[in-house]
Amino acid sequence: MIGLAAALWGVARRAQFLGAWRLCADLGSGGGPLLISALIATFSLPAAVLTMSAVSDAAVTTLWRFVPRHRPRTPAPTSAR
Secondary structure: OHHHHHHHHOOOOHHHHHHHHHHHHHHHHHHHHHHHHHHHHHOOHHHHHHHHHHHHHHHHHHHHHHOOOOOOOOOOOOOOO
16 A cells, blocks of 8 residues: 555655655554543443444545546656667
């Protein structure tokens, strides 16, 4: 996934994308377990499972909506002879 997205963003904006990717990954890695723990402590395990299912559905919908079906073609480089 990260390779696909980095290629689609292009060389000029690749660092910006990788920084945003790292931020989202770190927030998910740190916040996910905290959210699950809080939901289990407050409600129950099924409530936590249903909440994470909704979060996963939102992620899939976002990817389906914003990831292009194909990479736009770029003109082939011409060799200078």
